[in-house]
Amino acid sequence: MDDHELVADHFAGVKVRWVASKIANPTQPGLYHPAQPERRFYRLTFHKRHRQLITDEYLPHVVRVGKEIRTRNRQRKLFTNSPNYKWPTYKHTMWSHINFEHPATFETMGLDPAKKKDIIDDLVTFTESREFYSRIGKAWKRGYLLYGPPGTGKSTMIAAMANLLNYDVYDLELTAVKDNTELRKLLIETTSKSIIVIEDIDCSLDLTGQRKKNQKWLSDEERDGGVGGGSSRVTLSGLLNFIDGLWSACGGERLIVFTTNYVEKLDPALIRRGRMDKHIELSYCSFEAFKVLARNYLKLDEEEGDDHPMFATVERLMKEMKITPADVAENLMPKSPLDDADTCLSRLILAMEEAKEAAEMEREVAAARKLVEEKEKKVVGMVNGSPENGVAPH
Numbered sequence: 593m594d595d596h597e598l599v600a601d602h603f604a605g606v607k608v609r610w611v612a613s614k615i616a617n618p619t620q621p622g623l624y625h626p627a628q629p630e631r632r633f634y635r636l637t638f639h640k641r642h643r644q645l646i647t648d649e650y651l652p653h654v655v656r657v658g659k660e661i662r663t664r665n666r667q668r669k670l671f672t673n674s675p676n677y678k679w680p681t682y683k684h685t686m687w688s689h690i691n692f693e694h695p696a697t698f699e700t701m702g703l704d705p706a707k708k709k710d711i712i713d714d715l716v717t718f719t720e721s722r723e724f725y726s727r728i729g730k731a732w733k734r735g736y737l738l739y740g741p742p743g744t745g746k747s748t749m750i751a752a753m754a755n756l757l758n759y760d761v762y763d764l765e766l767t768a769v770k771d772n773t774e775l776r777k778l779l780i781e782t783t784s785k786s787i788i789v790i791e792d793i794d795c796s797l798d799l800t801g802q803r804k805k806n807q808k809w810l811s812d813e814e815r816d817g818g819v820g821g822g823s824s825r826v827t828l829s830g831l832l833n834f835i836d837g838l839w840s841a842c843g844g845e846r847l848i849v850f851t852t853n854y855v856e857k858l859d860p861a862l863i864r865r866g867r868m869d870k871h872i873e874l875s876y877c878s879f880e881a882f883k884v885l886a887r888n889y890l891k892l893d894e895e896e897g898d899d900h901p902m903f904a905t906v907e908r909l910m911k912e913m914k915i916t917p918a919d920v921a922e923n924l925m926p927k928s929p930l931d932d933a934d935t936c937l938s939r940l941i942l943a944m945e946e947a948k949e950a951a952e953m954e955r956e957v958a959a960a961r962k963l964v965e966e967k968e969k970k971v972v973g974m975v976n977g978s979p980e981n982g983v984a985p986h
């Protein structure tokens with residue numbers, strides 16, 4: 593607001609007026625008195641019969657909405673503990689950061705609409721549940737496990753989550769963490785309204801549940817599944833403490849997201865509900881997901897987007913073979929200024945047909961190999977005279 597500008601507002605049927613004012617500082621700057629800044633303030637006027645409403649409800653409302661606007665407008669950050677990122681920071685912290693500017697949104701994600709809605713609803717409900725969490729005595733946090741083959745959109749979804757909720761992202765590189773103590777320190781430095789991400793959790797730690805028992809020469813931490821190879825000594829139990837302890841140690845809303853290509857490799861303790869509350873499978877591209885991508889990449893309008901003549905072929909091929917959203921996206925990407933929707937769709941169809949042929953060929957080769965192996969077994973059985981494996985020699 594400019595000086596002396598008047599702004600009217602309405603709250604619960606009551607009209608109030610705000611005026612921006614300032615008071616110049618009366619003290620003259622001198623040798624021992626540096627110039628003081630003027631004092632700025634807002635004058636709020638309303639009828640005195642509304643005093644109760646204004647002090648009890650309106651002012652808290654203004655503060656809350658102000659905070660929301662500030663959060664919405666703030667520049668979000670991507671923090672990382674990776675030793676490769678070394679930007680100078682104002683004060684030394686364990687995280688370095690850059691501005692988070694990933695453009696992914698749920699609208700642009702190729703995902704089945706029902707699944708998309710379910711995830712968005714879950715996230716929005718979480719952010720609006722501060723009182724609920726406090727009432728049931730749980731820390732205000734939620735864990736998501738994103739799993740599926742490479743190129744199905746796990747990282748993209750994390751960016752879409754951050755953009756939807758206006759959260760910062762802490763990309764935790766577990767292999768760069770020295771030990772459990774350092775893990776805890778990193779955790780304590782994270783702020784509210786953030787997503788803590790551990791990508792490819794199966795590669796970061798020995799989390800298979802196959803603890804290295806009977807190896808007496810190993811330290812407790814190494815036996816417990818500490819990261820091997822490097823200098824990190826983060827263990828599975830350290831990570832479990834991280835997830836559980838974090839929430840009790842830090843207030844404010846936080847999400848923790850793990851991604852993996854091999855969900856079956858993970859220790860069940862790590863992904864049980866309560867730690868990873870929502871498990872989301874990201875899989876090969878469905879026809880519904882393809883339509884979202886086609887609409888975005890080819891700039892088809894709503895009507896054309898569901899109706900392009902080549903879509904029927906894509907739909908048929910999608911039933912006969914598997915293709916990741918990443919491969920669909922790559923094929924739909926124009927490769928020259930002359931590429932139009934038909935060119936991009938033809939390229940995608942060709943790629944799908946080639947991939948289907950290659951998969952069929954692979955299946956045939958595998959079947960032939962199996963046949964040869966069975967024949968070899970039979971011959972060996974005949975030579976050894978085993979009646980189970982083949983015909984016994986006369």
Ligand SMILES: Nc1ncnc2c1ncn2[C@@H]1O[C@H](COP(=O)(O)OP(=O)(O)OP(=O)(O)O)[C@@H](O)[C@H]1O
Nearest residue numbers: 700701702741742743744745746747748917918921
């Ligand atoms: N569901 C999707 N919707 C839109 N784009 C996608 C989707 N999945 C993948 N992509 C595109 O493919 C690229 C790779 O996707 P992404 O990195 O999110 O996959 P990922 O599942 O995290 O892979 P990885 O397991 O290898 O880390 C992205 O840059 C994005 O453009």
